[in-house]
Amino acid sequence: MNNLPKTADVVIIGAGLMGCSTAYELAKKNVKNIVVLDKNAIGSGATGQSSGVLRGHYSYPILTRMAVQSLETFKYANEILGNEVGYQPVGYMFGVDHENIETLKKNVEMQKKNGVNTSIVSKEAVKKEIWPELDTEQFGAFAYEPEGGYGDPVLTNQAFADAARALGVTIKQHCGVKRVLTSDDGSKVVGVETVDGQVISTPYVIVAAGVGAHHIMKNVGVNVPVKGQRAQLIYISPGASLGKVPSFGDFKHDQYIKPEVSSGHLLLGNADHADPQYIDPADYDADQYPKHATEAAIEKAIMKFLSCFPSLEQAKLLASYSAAYEVTPDGIPFISRTPIVGAYLCTGFSGHGFKIAPSVGKLTADLVLVGKSKQEGIDLAPFRLSRFEENDLLLPDHPYTTTVNSHV
């Protein structure tokens, strides 16, 4: 951790997707001396655990717009960032039960209006052309986005990091921040202190540290309600050659499936957050939380899968693991100023950050440079920290009833 600069124009805490995307956008706008610090390696937090699903599907118009804007970066990563991000347009399919057919139609209309390439597809079409092994009868309706699919979160993170470095950004890994330093009266940022006692003076700090944002900001007297929530996933071989299948948001069973083109394997993720398990912040910081899935979670995932795909009896369990989302109370992120002048938040992506990361970088850069969003149709107000005390939460126009998951 030697040769850290003594001063910076901006310090970003966290070199995950959000930190690096923000660093890149700030550097593109000619901010000169940007330092990104990570206590571990690039992408070693929530980014590295992300399933990488790409979709425009949201019931929140603003998030849809962010997803649409971001998709351009995934599609044209080579031209924009100069590197591949593992974008696989296998398609994204969304399925609902019979109670939510009308809601799905309304959301698809909204998404179309906001630029998503999507449409309602018939159960027959799903059976014939998209996923023949799926028991479509259980579902009420489907939507399909041909340009959705998945990307590689770590590759994407590295691509942003490289692009940022090419514009002069300094990224230091294995360089944790002990605390944010404020003026004597505590009203504004003056710098950061690293765990080995080095100080970087700066007027601007962006906290893109995931769950870590909570204790970093607590130390300067600001309550940021973000915590680690356990996610449990299983990785299976379908036991049959499925051909091209899409990423699938199954909102009848509250499960999502992400295919892996290179191997034909499937990642099954839980989308039922009725009974969230939280991780103690001290355990999260010490990296001492369970990384393996419980038997109960594995069985649940298996039963949901076999229910959808009764003919895939040869499917095998390859692996399972447990990861951590950084969740906010309403599942909506913080892209926000704080009561401390110069301290900004870019955290709380609650398990759905990957697909909007490029847009988040632009918004955070706008917030820090000009105090408001310059992205068309995307206002920053819904992401402000103060929304809870002002009781002004972002709500979807047409929420689904079958899921307790607040991020669709």
Added chain:
Amino acid sequence: MNIVVILKQTFDTEEKIIIENGEVVNDNAQLIINPYDEYAVEEAVKLKEVHGGEVTVITLGRSEAESALRTALAMGADNAVLIENEDELSLDEQGIAKILAAAIKERDFDIILGGNMSVDNGASQVGPRIAEELGIAHVATIMKLEIKDSFVKVERDVEGDLEIIESGLPILVTAQQGLNEPRYPSLPGIMKAKKKPLERLDIEDLDISEDDLQPKSKIIDHYLPKKKEAGQILKGDIQAQVKELVLLLHGDIKPV
């Protein structure tokens, strides 16, 4: 065929080991079937597929070891036995072997399979000790197993060579890496395994004397290997680096 598999639940080899007061402490660690025992389970299931019969998996362990047994059942074993050490007796390989042998003695068996060692203690003793207790032949570290009627032919790894051994039944064999490719449990198999019979016994239930269980060896300490010092990266152009390397080799450090 009556096939018995002895298995042990161990930490995943990927886990970082934590040692406190000379004891291994790992509350969050992933627990798995000892990888060498997995070869044994796979071979047992294959034998059943060829010869018919039943596969019984047995373990001596904590309550958590049930999940290892369920995985074996999901792979195709038929019944499981969990012997719990309720009184937390201190045991070494000698005692463990006596306990497992006592449990196996009560059953009909044609062949017993196990792994050639466990990845935590690496003692490599339990399998052969059980064979001695039961008065049967054993072959350790096998790479290939063929059984036709009561005729057994094994190939075993002797570190650089292959020994071919013929035997009759009953026999105990321990598996070496390369014996087979353990199958991943199928999803329906995992669900079916929940309903397969799993018998719980305590050591007390078995026909062994306290004397027999007395450890004949004692572990004095557990410690982690010393952290390796960082290597030195030589700087400068290639000539400068070569010069410095030569000086280092002649001077400060003596090459091993």
